[in-house]
Amino acid sequence: MSDTGQHSHDHTPRPDQDGPPSYYQAMETAVRELLIERGVVTAEEVRAAVEAMDARGPAQGARVVARAWSDPAFKARLLKDGSAACAELGIDMGPTHLVVVENGEKLHNVIVCTLCSCYPRFLIGLPPDWYKARAYRSRVVREPRAVLGEFGTEIPDDWEVRVHDSTADMRYMVLPRRPEGTEGWSEAQLAGLVTRDCMIGVTLPKAP
């Protein structure tokens, strides 16, 4: 990383930091230290919050999807109140309300946050860079089929595509259709077909 903010288009994994801290890295350290000194947060709380976010990821969402595919009553509860259904599986959605949108026979859903980067982070972890970037946010609401095509997802012309624009307080997750040929599969096997991107709606689940 450079010593200025000019790395917003750097998409490669970043090497260990051994140069001087950037202006904003120094700001983060300074703000954190001042907050700890004033008793607003503790160092332990910051460390625990980092660990908790590291523990959130697509596997958590995949577990929810696999349960919904296996248990119709759970699916009904998930579609009615996403946050409450996740809580049944021990997943805390934090302050945000989760709305789950279900793909249908000729219906495909995809999520975005045009204004910023709202994302079901308490369920599936932090968003990928492209979700937060201008191209996706601008275009997916206007030409969703073209954007999906860039992800290799071709939606037939006679299917409906619904684009859901998230807000700060309400987050969407896509419930994909259970792939055919998975009859009798366990929830763990089914979860293995569920990717982050298919819960955003830019792809479909893996083929069995």
Added chain:
Amino acid sequence: MSDPGRGYHDMGGLPAGPVERGEHDYALWEKRVDALLVLLSDKTRDLVRVDELRRGIEQLGPGAYDELSYYERWIASITGVLLGKGVFTSDELGRRMAEVEARAAGDRT
């Protein structure tokens, strides 16, 4: 941006290039910014609300909005909200940032 009533951040439906699919792993300092927001926005502290974070980011202006990386925008906004609420002063922040930079320089020698 041609529409004067439209915020710079409000980009839904505007033309743009292809989606760049590359991704990066978040650095520790970026995760700490995220953690600070989680803590500062929780029910007990309630110091930086999500709408305040967003307002701060939207007020960065077109130049900074594009030049800063994602978590740079966040820490800039979080810091602005905390300054506005008097949690610390800009003098205290400036002095501490200078100390942080001096410590880092010392560590490298």
